[in-house]
Amino acid sequence: MPDNFESFIRQHREEFEEKGPSPRVWDALEQELTVGRKGKVVSLLQKNWFKAAVIVVLMANAAALFYFTRHREHQQQELAVIAPDIQEAGVYYTTRINEKLQQINAYPDAALGLDSTARKELALRNDTYKALERELKNNPGNERIRAAMVRYYQLKLDLLDKILEELQQKHVAPGNTKKHYEAEI
């Protein structure tokens, strides 16, 4: 049973209420929410940058395949064009891509955070490459296939550069680890 004190509080409950918080609370809150949202996106990107990179590769591959298949009919009509000098470009890009891949592969799996499928996708001779190579052999003079192949090389090289850049920012380069510690000592 409520005593006088409790009864008094209940009867005058509304009178115990103060006015609301100062506007600075909402201002700070709004800022926090906006920053939080941006921060979330940035941190997601930072956390999943590698996955994002692989998605870019997959999209590039898909785009190359789409480009290629869309113009397939057209390509067949253009078979008799000039002999390609794609080999030369191929040697140049392949060498550079393999160098980058070697550097990336020197990092431990944990630093890369990639599963085997994603790693396979990073390799030079992935499914897209093989499809393009096959078509190039069958249609050696086709400009569109040549362009798609060169574009494929360029995209892959750009992506590997970006991955290496990120890895170097986040981790000590694998070969430099010892030197780094020695310098510190």
Place this chain on the structure above:
Amino acid sequence: MKASATNLNQTPLAEYIVERCKKGDVRAFRELYDAYSAAMYNICLRMTNNVSDAEDTLQEAFIQVHRSIHKLEKESSISAWIKRIVVNHCLNTLRKKKVYFEDVEDVEIKAEEGIDEAQFTWTVAAVKSAIHTLPQGYRTVLNLYLFEEYSHREIAEMLGITESTVKTQYMRAKEKVRQIVKQQNVTR
């Protein structure tokens, strides 16, 4: 502000606002904040006992509301849900200030002799002032029971103490308030 919070609870408008909040609509969140901030700020003020801590706690609590609103189920009471988040944040603020809640011996609290409530006047200002001066533990229990209307059992769970300790603390808090208000009447 308190009235708007009550009106908004479990209405189609509230559901609409919550749904928009769930989709990340900041304007809808502002509406939710406008409806509940005053009532929730009062909880923070009573619990932390100072404006600066109350505002900081309110801000942190609403950040939590924003983060967790997707978990709010349709049938749930929005005000009860927000209130619980706010109260938890208030308790965290107190814990950061090294306020701990511990069990006490279950002793019978006797009213101080000579306190005849009929002989003095209760005023809102006097009660507020008396509660303000209570030790933190007493004040927390008294606020949660009397103003936030949680049961002794709920308070015990929140503070991690026994129900009997809550009852004892509450009785002591009430007695202390009576003494302070009586003193104020005498010195008036």
